[in-house]
Structure formats: structure tokens, C-alpha cells
Amino acid sequence: MDVKACIFDLDGVIVDTAIYHFKSWKRLADELGINFTLHDNERLKGVSRVRSLEIILEIGNVTKTEAEQHELASRKNEWYTEMISKMKPDEVLPGAKEFLQLVKNAGIKTALGSASKNAGIILDKTGLTSFFDAVIDGNHVSKAKPDPEVFLKGAEAVQVDPKFCVVFEDAIAGVEAALAGGMKVVGIGSPEILSKANLVVSGLSEMNLEKLKAV
Numbered sequence: 001m002d003v004k005a006c007i008f009d010l011d012g013v014i015v016d017t018a019i020y021h022f023k024s025w026k027r028l029a030d031e032l033g034i035n036f037t038l039h040d041n042e043r044l045k046g047v048s049r050v051r052s053l054e055i056i057l058e059i060g061n062v063t064k065t066e067a068e069q070h071e072l073a074s075r076k077n078e079w080y081t082e083m084i085s086k087m088k089p090d091e092v093l094p095g096a097k098e099f100l101q102l103v104k105n106a107g108i109k110t111a112l113g114s115a116s117k118n119a120g121i122i123l124d125k126t127g128l129t130s131f132f133d134a135v136i137d138g139n140h141v142s143k144a145k146p147d148p149e150v151f152l153k154g155a156e157a158v159q160v161d162p163k164f165c166v167v168f169e170d171a172i173a174g175v176e177a178a179l180a181g182g183m184k185v186v187g188i189g190s191p192e193i194l195s196k197a198n199l200v201v202s203g204l205s206e207m208n209l210e211k212l213k214a215v
């Protein structure tokens with residue numbers, strides 16, 4: 001395939017901020033008297049902030065008004081942003097920076113397609129901002145993955161037809177979003193879980209241009 005753009009999910013593909021999400025959701029859950037575990041945290045990967053809170057409230061069988069939910073989500077986000085503001089370039093996942101450079105050197109466009117509203121600060125702190133031709137994140141979309149909106153906007157921003165785009169994703173909803181947008185997708189993680197992806201690798205350190213073109 002003639003790949004003209006690569007669109008990357010952020011969390012679980014380029015960096016792993018799951019532990020920071022967990023610590024801040026856990027602090028909130030403790031305050032609410034909800035027993036929230038690392039196992040539960042798996043359900044929040046790739047899911048929006050609002051939906052993440054709904055899942056935690058469901059786990060604890062706790063009901064909150066919309067205004068209260070808004071306040072709780074903001075409180076969690078303050079703790080979370082305090083932690084990610086201390087992130088360093090060594091927190092970039094193995095092979096991510098090298099693969100981004102390889103793709104750029106080959107003249108292929110790069111875009112970020114993330115559900116996070118904090119993508120900008122994470123890219124900044126880890127020194128990756130300049131590796132992306134376009135950044136589409138939770139601030140630019142109204143529909144969450146598996147809706148293809150975030151990836152279609154990424155393709156549009158780099159002016160590439162979706163059929164020449166390859167998406168890199170670690171979440172099932174993200175794989176589905178890419179396919180719904182008419183793109184090819186490389187899953188990052190387990191082939192059993194990401195069975196719909198065109199190719200599955202354990203991380204970007206396993207990627208090269210040959211594999212990219214064969215997708």
C-alpha cells in the first residue's frame with residue numbers, strides 16, 4: 001500500500017500515562033468511598049474523561065448530578081495534569097521516537113489522533129511536538145472512538161485521503177474507529193484482543209517501513 005500518512009493514538013502507543021490516570025482516579029474514588037482497582041482501570045483506556053467517571057460511579061453504585069460529575073472530573077484532571085506536567089522525554093515508549101523519525105524521513109505525514117484533552121502538554125513535556133504535522137485531540141472532536149471523527153480530522157489536517165492512512169492504536173474502540181474511517185490499522189498490544197487490526201505488534205519498536213507498506 002502507498003502509505004501517505006500515519007496517524008497515532010497517544011496513550012498506549014507513544015506514551016503510557018495509564019498509571020497517572022489510575023492514581024488520580026483512585027484518589028477521587030477513595031474520597032467517594034468507591035473501591036477502584038488497577039483491574040478496573042483497564043476499562044478506562046482509550047475512553048473519554050466523562051465516560052471514565054461514569055464507569056467509576058457505576059462500579060461504586062453512586063449517583064451524581066451532571067454538575068457534580070463536572071466538578072469531580074475537573075478535580076481528577078487537576079491532579080492528573082499536575083503529574084503529567086512532570087513527565088520527561090525518557091517516558092516515551094520504546095521505538096516511538098525512532099519510528100516517527102523514520103516515517104518523517106520517508107516523506108510520510110504524521111498526525112496524532114487522541115481522546116485526551118491533555119495531548120498538547122504530554123507531547124510538549126516529552127519533547128515530541130515537532131514530530132507531528134497535525135495534532136487532533138479531545139479538544140477537537142465531539143464524538144468518541146469508535147466513531148472515526150478523530151482520525152478523519154487527522155487525515156483532513158494533513159490532506160491525505162483516508163485510504164492512504166495507517167492508524168496505530170492500542171484500544172479496541174480505536175481500531176474500530178480507524179476501520180470505520182476507511183483506514184488501515186496497526187494494533188499495538190495483543191492479537192487476541194485487537195483481532196480486527198490489519199497487523200498487530202507489541203510496540204512501535206517492532207515497526208519498520210517494510211511492515212508499514214505491507215499493511
Ligand code: B16
Nearest residue numbers: 010011044046047049114115116117
Ligand atoms: P483526558 P488516548 C485517552 O488517551 C486515555 O487512554 C484514556 O484513559 C483517557 O481517559 C482519555 O485519553 C481522556 O484523557 O482526561 O486527558 O482528556 O489513548 O486516546 O490517547
Ligand code: MG
Nearest residue numbers: 009011012046
Ligand atoms: Mg490509547
